[in-house]
Amino acid sequence: MILVQAEDFNVGRELEKLSDGNLDVGGVSCFIGLVRDMAGDKPIKAMTLEHYPEMTEKALAEIEVEALERWPLAKTLIIHRYGELAPGDRIVMVAAASAHREAAIEAAHFLIDWLKTKAPFWKRELTPDGGQWVDARSSDDSAAERWIKD
Amino acid sequence: MKLLYFAWIKEKAGVSQEDVSPPDSVATVADLIQWQVGRGGGHAEAFADEAMVRVAVNQEYVSFDHPVAMGDEIAFFPPVTGG
Numbered sequence: 131m132i133l134v135q136a137e138d139f140n141v142g143r144e145l146e147k148l149s150d151g152n153l154d155v156g157g158v159s160c161f162i163g164l165v166r167d168m169a170g171d172k173p174i175k176a177m178t179l180e181h182y183p184e185m186t187e188k189a190l191a192e193i194e195v196e197a198l199e200r201w202p203l204a205k206t207l208i209i210h211r212y213g214e215l216a217p218g219d220r221i222v223m224v225a226a227a228s229a230h231r232e233a234a235i236e237a238a239h240f241l242i243d244w245l246k247t248k249a250p251f252w253k254r255e256l257t258p259d260g261g262q263w264v265d266a267r268s269s270d271d272s273a274a275e276r277w278i279k280d
Numbered sequence: 281m282k283l284l285y286f287a288w289i290k291e292k293a294g295v296s297q298e299d300v301s302p303p304d305s306v307a308t309v310a311d312l313i314q315w316q317v318g319r320g321g322g323h324a325e326a327f328a329d330e331a332m333v334r335v336a337v338n339q340e341y342v343s344f345d346h347p348v349a350m351g352d353e354i355a356f357f358p359p360v361t362g363g
Contacts, residue, residue, distance in 0.1 A: 163363055179362065180286060180287060181362070182284070182286055182336070182339075182355055182357065184339055184353070185336055185339040185355065188339050188340075189339075210362060210363075221362075221363070222362070222363050242363055245362060245363050246360075246361075246362060246363035247359075247360065248341075248360065249360060249362045249363070250286070250336070250355075250357065250360055250362070251360055251361065251362025251363070252286060252287035252357065252358065252360065252361050252362070253361045253362070254287070263287055263288045263358070263361075264361045265359075265361070266358070266359030266360065266361050270363075
């Protein structure tokens with residue numbers, strides 16, 4: 131399931147939906163990304179997430195399909211917000227449900243690593259000095275590379 | 281072709297989307313970027329550092345040698361920073 135939305139989401143309810151009515155599910159793993167209150171030594175007043183609407187859902191769906199091909203999963207979930215957010219706000223949630231923990235944990239890890247380098251979102255932070263686009267991090271590329279198959 | 285710009289590339293170009301008709305000699309993404317630089321002003325600035333430009337043709341990531349054609353939707357943006 132892919133959800134791209136401006137509004138917040140209820141983590142507990144979303145997690146329950148991943149196993150509801152499916153007694154084969156033995157474990158659910160998830161990652162939630164939040165807006166931090168500092169960018170280096172600068173306080174963040176707000177963060178705006180821009181995205182490419184026509185491409186976002188397509189890119190996220192491809193990431194989800196890749197996870198479903200690699201691990202035996204009952205269900206997956208990707209929720210990504212856009213628009214203006216404040217420190218402490220949820221930005222993203224990925225989750226995977228499977229019969230066993232290994233597949234669920236690895237798939238959730240894969241979903242967030244892959245998403246960070248492939249989903250067309252851009253963060254802009256508002257600090258007391260003004261607005262600044264967040265630079266892509268090479269550590270995100272390295273994190274995604276661990277999932278590249280030989 | 282329809283061109284879309286995102287994040288700081290959009291700010292530098294000074295436009296979020298536009299319809300353009302480049303000459304027939306523009307056959308690939310690389311040609312199109314070269315043509316954009318030649319337009320000068322904000323477009324030249326947006327494409328000054330090619331290493332920071334990512335491209336999607338019809339909503340799929342492509343490399344700079346990918347062909348472009350009339351009717352394509354071509355998006356230019358910096359490396360993504362979601363999640």
